[in-house]
Amino acid sequence: MxxxxxxxxxxxxxxxxxxxxxxxxxxxxxxxxxxxxxxxxxxxxxxxxxxxxxxxxxxxxxxxxxxxxxxxxxxxxxxxxxxxxxxxxxxxxxxxxxxxxxxxxxxxxxxxxxxxxxxxPETFFTVWSNVFDRAHLAKGETLLVQGGSSGIGVTAIQLAAALGHRVFATAGTEEKCRACEALGAEKGINYRSEDFVEMVRQATAGKGVDVILDMVGGDYIPREIDALADDGRIVMIAFLGGAKGTVDLGQVLRRRLTLTGSTLxxxxxxxxxxxxxxxxxxxxxxxxxxxxxxxxxxxxxxxxxxxxxxxxxxxxxxxxxxxxxxxx
Structure with a gap:
């Protein structure tokens, strides 16, 4: 062959x-x-x-x-x-x-x-396993997708939106942000010109999002912790921005946060x-x-x-x- x-x-x-x-x-x-x-x-x-x-x-x-x-x-x-x-x-x-x-x-x-x-297969198996099985995105909860225009991103946006969740997504151009919104994201956030922490907090009346699907890692981790709601979960599937990040353990304890991840x-x-x-x-x-x-x-x-x-x-x-x- x-x-x-x-x-x-x-x-x-x-x-x-x-x-x-x-x-x-x-x-x-x-x-x-x-x-x-x-x-x-x-x-x-x-x-x-x-x-x-x-x-x-x-x-x-x-x-x-x-x-x-x-x-x-x-x-x-x-x-x-x-x-x-x-x-x-x-x-x-x-x-x-x-x-x-x-x-x-x-x-x-x-x-x-x-x-x-x-x-x-690769994207749907990955998103289901991590967002729904591992991070336990539940009815009424919100999701932030980092890299919303990627193959994983477009899958996570559509799947979560189709199941009734509010979804936010980051992308690197205005075109990509509008594409995320067309697929079901409530707001596409341009990570080059907008602060996703501020944007999701504004959109959720200061609460933050319940689950973040992260493929960046690195210096996104402390910002993602700031963007989480109490009892929120970050689930990592890659670390394109670096394998090491700073974690505020005080926030993890006080706000009952979870940082997890997996490879399929x-x-x-x-x-x-x-x-x-x-x-x-x-x-x-x-x-x-x-x-x-x-x-x-x-x-x-x-x-x-x-x-x-x-x-x-x-x-x-x-x-x-x-x-x-x-x-x-």
């Missing part, structure tokens, strides 16, 4: 088209003929040599795919051979075929293309299967009804994965970047 491999750690150009053996299926896995694959920030970190591949996972980048089930054990899964699915992968998505646990597959939402469906890729199949079940029950109907829609900025052919990575690193995109695969 054709695939994109990381020839060595480095710039986008180290992504090279290659020939690889077909994946060998493990127990509980299915083989997907890939029609499209999502591009995510962890793929970039892996290419740079900063995101080690978990033991037993493919060294090929790519954490989400959409395509056709062509082999594997399907008994009891609810799927049939030939079904179109989207799936969370542990790696190997930048290829014509990808092996994934069947428990991490979800049906392609009605009316969605393969390219649109490929934009779903190393978690066991059973953990991801539980997220998939929740998504299918609670979120997939919102996709089918159109309450949540795909937000795709650009689509590239597989062989131009380097261009896709260059776009992601530029942060010029709003929403997802997707690769299409010739095997489709």
């Amino acid at each position: 054709k695939a994109i491999e990381i020839s060595r750690p480095g710039a986008p150009e180290v992504l090279q088209l290659c020939e690889r053996p077909m994946p060998e299926l493990k127990a509980g896995e299915v083989l997907i003929k890939v029609h499209a694959a999502g591009v995510n920030r962890p793929d970039v970190l892996q290419r740079l040599g900063r995101y080690p591949v978990p033991p037993g996972a493919s060294d090929l980048p790519g954490l989400e795919v959409a395509g056709e089930i062509v082999a594997g054990e399907l008994a009891g899964s609810g799927f049939n051979m030939g079904d179109m699915v989207c799936a969370l992968a542990q790696g190997g998505g930048y290829a014509e075929y990808c092996a994934v646990p069947v428990a991490q597959c979800l049906p392609v939402p009605h009316g969605w293309s393969a390219q649109e469906a490929a934009s779903l 890729r190393p978690r066991p199949v059973a953990f991801k299967a539980a997220i998939a079940a929740n998504l299918r029950e609670k979120v997939w109907p919102l996709l089918a009804s159109g309450k949540i829609r795909p937000v795709i900025h650009s689509v590239f052919p597989l062989e131009k994965a380097a261009e896709a990575h260059a776009l992601m690193e530029s942060s010029a995109h709003i929403g997802k970047i997707v690769l299409t695969v010739a095997a489709a």
Whole structure:
């Protein structure tokens, strides 16, 4: 099969088209003929040599795919051979075929293309796991999304808004802020010219927000603590602004604050299967009804994965970047 491999750690150009053996299926896995694959920030970190591949996972980048089930054990899964699915992968998505646990597959939402469906798994699994399972965003609570125009951001905004929450989001340009608002954010906050602490406190009558989804870290942490309501939670999924931050422990104690976080890729199949079940029950109907829609900025052919990575690193995109695969 054709695939994109990381020839060595480095710039986008180290992504090279290659020939690889077909994946060998493990127990509980299915083989997907890939029609499209999502591009995510962890793929970039892996290419740079900063995101080690978990033991037993493919060294090929790519954490989400959409395509056709062509082999594997399907008994009891609810799927049939030939079904179109989207799936969370542990790696190997930048290829014509990808092996994934069947428990991490979800049906392609009605009316969605393969390219649109490929934009779903990594972001929706991540947002659900962190915002709703880990940070326990509850009815009537508010959410601040840092990096609202990213793939994670557009997912978190739409999902929380569709479930009835007030949502605020930060972004780096006025265009991106307006895009966040069009997706359901009450206010897009330009972090280059506005103070998100002041803005969310004004919007919440001084209370602050209940949950913050943070992918920045660094010097955002003390400001985020100031932006939290009492009993508020910060949940971290990345630290693009630095791995170290200052925490005012006095505020944590007095105001009963929580700082937590997680990474998804190393978690066991059973953990991801539980997220998939929740998504299918609670979120997939919102996709089918159109309450949540795909937000795709650009689509590239597989062989131009380097261009896709260059776009992601530029942060010029709003929403997802997707690769299409010739095997489709």
